[in-house]
Amino acid sequence: MGAPAMSKTITIDGKNVPFSDGQTIMDAALAAGVYIPHLCHNPQFEPHGSCKLCVVSVNGRNMTSCTMPAAEDMVVANNTPELNSDRKALVQMLFVEGNHICPACEASGNCQLQAAAYYLDMLSPHYTHFYQPRAVDASHPEIFLDLNRCILCELCVRASREVDGKNVFGISGRGIGTRLVVNAASGRLGDTNFAATDKAAHVCPTGAILIKRQGYRIPIGQRTFDHKNISEVQMEPDHE
Amino acid sequence: MEPHEFPQIEQQLAPVFERHGREAHWLLQILREAQEIFHFIPSAAITCIAAHLGVPRTRVEGVAGFYSFLSLKPVGEYRVLFSDNVTDQMQGNPELMRYFCHKLWLEPGKVSEDNLLSVDSTSCTGMCDQGPAALVNGWPLTNLDHERLDLIAELIRGRKPVCDWPPMLFEVKDNIRRSGTLLGEPFASGAAIRATLARSSAATLLEMEASGLRGRGGAGFSVARKWSMCRVSPGEKHYIVCNADEGEPGTFKDRVLLNSYADLVCEGMTVGARIIGATKGFLYLRGEYCYLLHKLEQALAQRRVAGLLGRNILGETGFDFDIEIHLGAGAYICGEESALIESLEGKRGRPRNRPPFPVTHGYLDQPTVVDNVETLACAARIAAQGGEWFAAMGTAQSSGSKILSIAGDCARPGIYEYPFGVTLHEILDDCGAEDPYAVQVSGPSGILVSSKEFGRCISFEDLPTAGAFTVFKRGRDLLQIVQNFVHFFAHESCGFCTPCRVGTQLQKKIVDKIANGHGTAYDLEELKQLGHIMQTMSHCGLGHTAPNPVLDMLKKFPDAYQHKLKDLAFEPAFDLDGALETARNITGRDDAWAHLP
Numbered sequence: 001m002g003a004p005a006m007s008k009t010i011t012i013d014g015k016n017v018p019f020s021d022g023q024t025i026m027d028a029a030l031a032a033g034v035y036i037p038h039l040c041h042n043p044q045f046e047p048h049g050s051c052k053l054c055v056v057s058v059n060g061r062n063m064t065s066c067t068m069p070a071a072e073d074m075v076v077a078n079n080t081p082e083l084n085s086d087r088k089a090l091v092q093m094l095f096v097e098g099n100h101i102c103p104a105c106e107a108s109g110n111c112q113l114q115a116a117a118y119y120l121d122m123l124s125p126h127y128t129h130f131y132q133p134r135a136v137d138a139s140h141p142e143i144f145l146d147l148n149r150c151i152l153c154e155l156c157v158r159a160s161r162e163v164d165g166k167n168v169f170g171i172s173g174r175g176i177g178t179r180l181v182v183n184a185a186s187g188r189l190g191d192t193n194f195a196a197t198d199k200a201a202h203v204c205p206t207g208a209i210l211i212k213r214q215g216y217r218i219p220i221g222q223r224t225f226d227h228k229n230i231s232e233v234q235m236e237p238d239h240e
Numbered sequence: 241m242e243p244h245e246f247p248q249i250e251q252q253l254a255p256v257f258e259r260h261g262r263e264a265h266w267l268l269q270i271l272r273e274a275q276e277i278f279h280f281i282p283s284a285a286i287t288c289i290a291a292h293l294g295v296p297r298t299r300v301e302g303v304a305g306f307y308s309f310l311s312l313k314p315v316g317e318y319r320v321l322f323s324d325n326v327t328d329q330m331q332g333n334p335e336l337m338r339y340f341c342h343k344l345w346l347e348p349g350k351v352s353e354d355n356l357l358s359v360d361s362t363s364c365t366g367m368c369d370q371g372p373a374a375l376v377n378g379w380p381l382t383n384l385d386h387e388r389l390d391l392i393a394e395l396i397r398g399r400k401p402v403c404d405w406p407p408m409l410f411e412v413k414d415n416i417r418r419s420g421t422l423l424g425e426p427f428a429s430g431a432a433i434r435a436t437l438a439r440s441s442a443a444t445l446l447e448m449e450a451s452g453l454r455g456r457g458g459a460g461f462s463v464a465r466k467w468s469m470c471r472v473s474p475g476e477k478h479y480i481v482c483n484a485d486e487g488e489p490g491t492f493k494d495r496v497l498l499n500s501y502a503d504l505v506c507e508g509m510t511v512g513a514r515i516i517g518a519t520k521g522f523l524y525l526r527g528e529y530c531y532l533l534h535k536l537e538q539a540l541a542q543r544r545v546a547g548l549l550g551r552n553i554l555g556e557t558g559f560d561f562d563i564e565i566h567l568g569a570g571a572y573i574c575g576e577e578s579a580l581i582e583s584l585e586g587k588r589g590r591p592r593n594r595p596p597f598p599v600t601h602g603y604l605d606q607p608t609v610v611d612n613v614e615t616l617a618c619a620a621r622i623a624a625q626g627g628e629w630f631a632a633m634g635t636a637q638s639s640g641s642k643i644l645s646i647a648g649d650c651a652r653p654g655i656y657e658y659p660f661g662v663t664l665h666e667i668l669d670d671c672g673a674e675d676p677y678a679v680q681v682s683g684p685s686g687i688l689v690s691s692k693e694f695g696r697c698i699s700f701e702d703l704p705t706a707g708a709f710t711v712f713k714r715g716r717d718l719l720q721i722v723q724n725f726v727h728f729f730a731h732e733s734c735g736f737c738t739p740c741r742v743g744t745q746l747q748k749k750i751v752d753k754i755a756n757g758h759g760t761a762y763d764l765e766e767l768k769q770l771g772h773i774m775q776t777m778s779h780c781g782l783g784h785t786a787p788n789p790v791l792d793m794l795k796k797f798p799d800a801y802q803h804k805l806k807d808l809a810f811e812p813a814f815d816l817d818g819a820l821e822t823a824r825n826i827t828g829r830d831d832a833w834a835h836l837p
Binding site: 047049050051052053055062064067069086089090093094096097127128130151152167168169170171172173174175176177178179181182183184185 | 283284286287296297298299301302304305306307308312571588593595730731732733734735736737738739741742743744745746749769772773776777778779813814
């Protein structure tokens with residue numbers, strides 16, 4: 001970042017934001033310290049564009065900022081009541097789709113879904129819960145896989161493929177039946193070559209992938225989002 | 241041996257691998273054939289295919305789990321899928337399915353004890369003018385009634401192979417009721433290619449521009465612009481793809497074009513290939529139309545013999561082009577061009593992030609043109625007869641003619657070709673619509689038009705359409721129709737983005753709640769809010785258009801739902817009586833005392 005060739009700019013909520021060719025709106029925003037809410041995006045991996053929290057209005061048209069390349073003269077609206085209200089609805093959708101029981105979840109306080117909900121002033125799930133039966137896979141000696149908390153961001157899929165070179169995770173099913181699958185005929189995480197040291201074991205924004213025997217090591221009240229807003233944490237380089 | 245153990249799996253799959261080689265973009269075709277062999281995709285087959293193609297197991301499982309016609313759990317040796325399009329529904333398919341299941345002691349969605357048969361429903365099979373329709377092991381059954389189902393039940397009980405069933409069960413008619421220049425005028429094979437070679441590709445592209453031809457799949461993008469952009473895009477290879485994934489419920493015009501005008505369509509592809517510089521083309525045929533595969537292969541073979549496909553076409557040195565057919569496997573989303581390309585590459589049909597667009601980065605990341613079947617047929621006519629001739633038909637923004645697939649409450653359902661600009665009044669008169677009350681133009685993703693608007697016309701300026709034209713007479717339960725549409729979208733959402741994956745389900749639940757008599761004014765506001773989120777936040781056209789039928793109903797047809805609403809501001813989504821359904825199923829009771837008052 002900070003290359004001399006960044007003479008081009010876009011504006012986000014009236015602020016001039018420089019960008020270089022090839023950067024997305026999200027890249028440019030993060031580099032300039034402008035926060036755009038997001039869950040499936042992590043600058044360390046190939047952009048995905050599925051959670052849709054980062055949708056912004058570009059010259060009046062909605063676009064996904066983590067995949068849309070920045071271009072000269074883009075006038076971007078981001079932190080508006082309308083967009084934040086729609087983003088809140090998306091977070092509520094994710095809450096009712098899965099089974100997210102924050103008070104009983106080891107990820108509480110470290111969970112980006114929960115933190116995004118706080119950031120967007122979500123006071124209730126609003127929609128009717130789906131209560132889909134989803135499996136917990138404890139077959140791996142070091143790692144739990146709890147699909148009740150999976151929001152299908154595919155960060156673990158990307159990390160395992162791009163960084164670990166293992167392809168431990170994939171996506172199967174369709175529509176509301178879309179689900180995370182693991183690379184084993186048995187369907188059990190314990191039968192894959194997944195390791196607790198893999199990058200993919202540390203990128204889950206919720207508590208779907210948890211390292212065993214770490215439970216409550218950091219007490220509630222002393223966790224990441226107990227001290228900081230998600231808008232600060234996600235702006236830090238290499239946040240997990 | 242257990243029915244789900246496959247010790248010989250490698251030998252069983254060997255001929256499939258032989259046919260398709262080791263390229264991962266053949267994965268979907270390989271899985272289709274595996275499904276035929278085993279009647280599902282066994283876990284062992286996934287492992288075996290992954291090893292053969294050298295891809296992760298998750299990739300194979302991901303594709304096998306995505307397409308409706310592939311199944312990760314066993315289905316019957318005979319798999320009967322009743323079309324649940326709204327026209328099939330109006331023609332009595334739900335009752336016919338119950339009748340059939342009752343007759344064979346079967347529950348929908350379950351496999352019979354002897355693994356012989358399973359029955360389920362499927363999205364529109366494109367036989368709306370000759371329904372009620374179904375598929376048996378992929379083959380279309382038309383004009384179903386009790387008598388035919390009795391016969392089908394006998395054939396299945398007698399384990400007669402589907403290929404030996406009486407042909408009349410599978411008869412599919414074209415039902416062309418009104419022809420214009422596209423369907424009516426004679427066409428000499430090779431004429432469009434000869435004219436293109438004679439006047440040059442650049443000059444033919446100018447003819448395309450002069451014609452004003454716009455894509456017939458619904459979006460209406462200029463064909464000349466798409467072809468020019470692809471032509472100048474740098475790449476190792478260029479591709480042209482014919483989008484024959486006619487999945488929009490109520491649409492069946494491409495089925496007729498492929499059945500009786502395949503030459504015209506192939507010619508359009510060949511002209512396009514010449515212009516953009518493609519040596520290879522694909523015809524992506526929806527799985528429901530796999531019965532046309534053999535006929536289409538024959539048409540391609542004839543064209544090769546006639547020098548219209550293959551090397552040095554019509555003697556022109558270096559003009560090499562051929563067409564390969566890829567089959568879909570039951571996924572509406574693959575009609576979206578970037579999802580179609582993913583599917584062609586043997587992947588899940590997930591629409592891509594754009595930009596880049598297919599004209600620069602399409603199939604295997606190479607410049608690719610994807611055009612609808614009808615668009616390519618028009619292009620062949622234009623190449624042969626010139627752009628001005630074509631532009632003389634239709635309206636200012638919509639040149640030429642449009643083929644409509646008309647079905648529903650009318651005396652003469654079928655295929656109608658009109659110059660653009662025709663009014664709904666005229667169409668409804670021609671097809672013999674009885675007391676029409678509403679028309680769904682361009683399928684569930686299109687526009688629900690009320691009788692007050694029948695003066696409107698079919699055109700990109702007013703009512704754009706991909707071809708579906710479904711008529712509803714007075715007295716039809718419009719809420720039930722909209723319910724059918726929202727169920728369709730929930731079933732077909734690819735599941736990639738949050739607003740569509742969850743939103744289509746929420747929309748379905750709320751519409752069901754209203755239809756079951758538990759809706760309130762609050763639910764109507766919820767539907768509007770949900771519609772707004774899906775329209776503005778979704779990843780692709782499916783999510784953007786999924787709320788259309790609901791929003792149109794709310795705006796134009798208050799009578800359709802108001803009498804169903806409870807006179808309350810709010811009613812919880814939890815349905816107390818509905819919660820007793822499991823108990824009723826277990827006890828086999830459905831009498832008044834088994835329900836809450």
